[in-house]
Amino acid sequence: MKKVVDKILSVVLIALMAFMVINVLWQVASRFIFNSPSDFTDELAGFQLIWVGLLGAAYGTGQNLHLAIDLLPDKLKGAKKKILQYFINLCILSFALSVMVVGGIRLVYLTFILEQFSSSLQIAMGYVYLVLPLSGVIIVFYCILEFFQIRNQPNEFN
Amino acid sequence: MNLTEVLILVISFLILLSIGVPIAYSIGIASVLTMLVSIPTMPALTTFAQRMATSLDSFSLLAIPFFILSGQLMNKGGIAARLIDFSKVIVGRLPGGLAFVNIIACMLFGAISGSAVAAASAIGGVMNKRMEDEGYDRPFSAAVNITSATTGMIIPPSNILIVYSLASGGVSIAALFIAGYVPGLLLGLGLMIVAGVIAYRKKLRGGESVSISFAFKKLLDAIPSLLMLVIVIGGIVVGIFTATEASAIAVLYTLILAMIYKEVKIADLPQILLDTVKTTSIVMILIATSVGMSWVMSYENIPQEVSSLLIGLSDNKIVILLIINLVLLFVGIFMDMTPAVLIFTPIFLPVVIELGVDPVHFGIVMVLNLCIGLCTPPVGSVLFIGCGVANIKIHQVIKPLMPLFLMMLFILILVTYIPEISLWLPGLFDF
Numbered sequence: 133m134k135k136v137v138d139k140i141l142s143v144v145l146i147a148l149m150a151f152m153v154i155n156v157l158w159q160v161a162s163r164f165i166f167n168s169p170s171d172f173t174d175e176l177a178g179f180q181l182i183w184v185g186l187l188g189a190a191y192g193t194g195q196n197l198h199l200a201i202d203l204l205p206d207k208l209k210g211a212k213k214k215i216l217q218y219f220i221n222l223c224i225l226s227f228a229l230s231v232m233v234v235g236g237i238r239l240v241y242l243t244f245i246l247e248q249f250s251s252s253l254q255i256a257m258g259y260v261y262l263v264l265p266l267s268g269v270i271i272v273f274y275c276i277l278e279f280f281q282i283r284n285q286p287n288e289f290n
Numbered sequence: 291m292n293l294t295e296v297l298i299l300v301i302s303f304l305i306l307l308s309i310g311v312p313i314a315y316s317i318g319i320a321s322v323l324t325m326l327v328s329i330p331t332m333p334a335l336t337t338f339a340q341r342m343a344t345s346l347d348s349f350s351l352l353a354i355p356f357f358i359l360s361g362q363l364m365n366k367g368g369i370a371a372r373l374i375d376f377s378k379v380i381v382g383r384l385p386g387g388l389a390f391v392n393i394i395a396c397m398l399f400g401a402i403s404g405s406a407v408a409a410a411s412a413i414g415g416v417m418n419k420r421m422e423d424e425g426y427d428r429p430f431s432a433a434v435n436i437t438s439a440t441t442g443m444i445i446p447p448s449n450i451l452i453v454y455s456l457a458s459g460g461v462s463i464a465a466l467f468i469a470g471y472v473p474g475l476l477l478g479l480g481l482m483i484v485a486g487v488i489a490y491r492k493k494l495r496g497g498e499s500v501s502i503s504f505a506f507k508k509l510l511d512a513i514p515s516l517l518m519l520v521i522v523i524g525g526i527v528v529g530i531f532t533a534t535e536a537s538a539i540a541v542l543y544t545l546i547l548a549m550i551y552k553e554v555k556i557a558d559l560p561q562i563l564l565d566t567v568k569t570t571s572i573v574m575i576l577i578a579t580s581v582g583m584s585w586v587m588s589y590e591n592i593p594q595e596v597s598s599l600l601i602g603l604s605d606n607k608i609v610i611l612l613i614i615n616l617v618l619l620f621v622g623i624f625m626d627m628t629p630a631v632l633i634f635t636p637i638f639l640p641v642v643i644e645l646g647v648d649p650v651h652f653g654i655v656m657v658l659n660l661c662i663g664l665c666t667p668p669v670g671s672v673l674f675i676g677c678g679v680a681n682i683k684i685h686q687v688i689k690p691l692m693p694l695f696l697m698m699l700f701i702l703i704l705v706t707y708i709p710e711i712s713l714w715l716p717g718l719f720d721f
Contacts, residue, residue: 142564149563153359156352156538160531178347184355185346185578188571189314197572198312199626201668205310216309223311227319231342235335239343242336264339 134194134277141191141270145184152180171252179255183263186232190267193224194274217282225275232268236261292328295590299324299583313626313669314572317633318342318579321586328590338582345581346574349534350463351456354449355570356537360518361403362562362569363544366554369515370412373398376512378497379505386489387496388424390482392417392431393438397478400442401519404449405569406664406672410439414679425494428680433690434485436676437698438478440661443627444654445474446523447540450627452533453577454653457584457635461649463533464526465721469650469712473658473705480697488693518543527719573628580632593637600641607645611706614638615659622663626671630660647709650721654712658705662698665691 159173192198205216244258303320307313318338325334377394381387392413400409414435421431443450446467455463521543522536531539548554554562587593600610621630635656642652664672667684677684705711 145567146560146563149355149359149567150559152352152355153538153541156356156534157542160535160538163535164531174349177352178349181348181352181355181574182343182346184567185571185574186343188567189575189578192568192571192575193312195568197568198314198575199572199669199671200310200312201307201624202310203668204308220309220311223306223319224315227315227322231318231322231335231338235332235337235339238332238336239339261340261343264343 134274137270137273138191138194141187141194145188145191148180148184148187152177152184155180175250175252179250179260182260186263186267187270190270190274193228193271214282214285218279221275221278221282225272228268228271228275233265233272236264236268239264292590295324295327296592298327299586299590307624313629314575314579317576317583317629321579321583324586324590337585341582341585342578345578348456350452350532351574351577353447353452353463353534353537354573355566356534356541357404357447357449358569359562359566360537360540360544361405361408362566363541363548363554364403364515364518365408365412366548366558366562368551368553369402370395370399370416372508372512372515373402374413374416375508376516379500379508382497383499384486384496386486386492386494388417388421388426388494389431389434389485389489392421392434393441393478393482393485396435396438397441397445397474398516400439401445401447401474402515404442404447406439406443406661407675409442410435410672410676411679413439414676418680424497426489426492428682429686430488430690432676432680432682432687433694434481435680436665436672436687437691437694438481439672439676440664440698441474441478441481443661443664444470444477444657446470446526447519447533447537448657449573450631450657450660451653453573453628453631454635454657456577457632458639458649458653461653462721464529465650465716466653467523467533468527468716468719468721469654470657472711472715473654473701476704476711477658477661477698477701480701481694484693484697488690514547518547576626576628577632580629583629584633584636587633588636593640596637597641597644601644605645607642607647608707610641610645611647611655614642615655615702615706618656618659619662622660623666624669625663626669627657627660627664630663631656648713650716651709651712655702655706658702662695662702665695665698 155173156177163169208216240258240261243261244256248257250257299320302323303316306316306319322338374391374395377391381390381394384390395413396409399413400406403409417435418428418431422428448470451466451470452463455461455466518540522540525531526533526536604610639649639652643649664670667673677687
């Protein structure tokens with residue numbers, strides 16, 4: 133299950149990143165070679181960075197990549213360690229659920245009913261912000277899996 | 291400023307951070323908890339979500355993933371080996387030569403790859419072994435490697451200076467980049483002096499002389515990699531392109547170079563792109579939540595209060611800069627560079643501007659200061675990598691690190707109190 137999500141997410145991220153590179157290279161080429169800088173690549177690149185950054189952060193949460201001070205979790209053993217790991221995981225889950233999923237959905241909803249459009253591409257801003265609840269749901273998913281992972285960890289006896 | 295909010299912000303952040311919640315999430319949770327005191331729940335959550343997304347919507351931030359990508363493309367190839375050989379031709383014969391080679395290679399690699407961690411692992415991976423073979427002890431090699439790897443954060447192109455430009459509300463990236471050269475080189479030189487003295491006292495020899503044709507070949511090999519710095523920085527300085535455009539050109543250049551050297555195949559590209567996304571998004575989520583925290587702080591009027599508090603303590607520039615440096619050294623011990631720059635720039639920059647400090651100069655001081663934190667436990671990422679590749683424990687490296695640390699502090703004092711070190715070069719280019 134996790135492997136499937138990891139795989140899909142990594143393929144999407146690779147595609148987004150490649151698209152972003154091509155987009156900005158096109159922007160540079162349009163300015164230097166064709167002498168007519170395009171507005172839409174500029175705006176699109178910003179939106180792509182939001183998507184790559186937040187979706188990538190969700191992926192990074194699943195891979196445990198984010199920087200943390202591991203002194204305490206490394207020091208504790210047995211049940212105490214598990215409780216701390218549960219709590220850390222719960223913190224990440226609460227943030228993703230409240231801010232990214234709930235706050236994100238409300239933001240998407242508000243920008244849709246207020247009919248906010250981007251200035252040059254005329255994309256509804258709701259679509260850009262959609263990455264917040266999407267990444268939030270993925271982080272929540274990874275956190276739930278992590279709970280089971282912690283529960284199934286063998287207890288260290290020493 | 292409401293004391294309750296400030297206490298909630300600071301205390302919840304420190305608790306979350308110290309029990310091991312990832313830094314980006316600690317920042318986000320502490321900020322949202324603080325907002326909930328004075329803002330109703332739903333608007334608070336929505337506002338924070340929006341801050342996170344819009345903070346990344348910036349054309350200048352795009353330079354970060356591109357410089358990371360060009361660094362990744364370079365790392366795949368034999369650039370570390372080429373830069374080491376290049377440095378060896380230049381300084382290898384001096385007494386303690388290999389320590390100098392380590393430092394210069396780290397400076398070049400750090401500048402090209404834009405990553406101190408990458409410099410420590412790529413150069414350290416090769417140099418520790420070679421230095422051990424010639425009688426240098428591992429902790430000393432690792433200490434030299436760790437401290438010199440941080441010079442790449444100041445010598446351009448530098449991602450952290452782009453972050454500072456964002457946090458400061460638009461200080462010119464080009465000016466910051468040029469301003470980084472002299473302090474970065476000075477730091478490298480300072481480290482070489484310390485390493486040279488230690489090597490001399492340990493009676494470490496220099497390497498053997500090499501034939502001219504061999505030296506010429508090694509110099510020639512390094513040129514394509516070094517040319518990237520010339521194209522990118524040259525273009526930015528002369529004003530042909532912006533930092534973001536330069537970063538895209540760097541990607542194209544390194545890709546073509548890697549293809550010519552046959553060091554990267556088309557089939558490798560997806561993995562390289564994914565590695566780039568991983569590194570990028572670690573930085574981006576830190577930016578997203580740090581910008582959110584910075585918004586919460588200004589909503590609570592914290593920067594203004596801290597400013598008047600500091601000005602109230604003293605209106606002496608020397609004293610205020612000393613206090614700020616001490617605070618930042620402390621912050622750097624337990625906080626990563628990116629959030630530290632994003633959170634503390636809006637607080638300290640207005641104070642120092644009022645005292646007549648140039649924002650470009652202050653950016654260099656801040657980054658140089660936080661570089662020291664990269665080499666200290668518990669979150670010194672460069673320290674961990676440096677010890678990891680040298681295969682030694684952290685406590686072993688502390689003793690040889692000390693004299694190098696003192697030199698870093700000394701350079702920090704010089705750069706803080708002599709603005710010309712940072713501002714002379716940009717001045718020549720009319721920035």
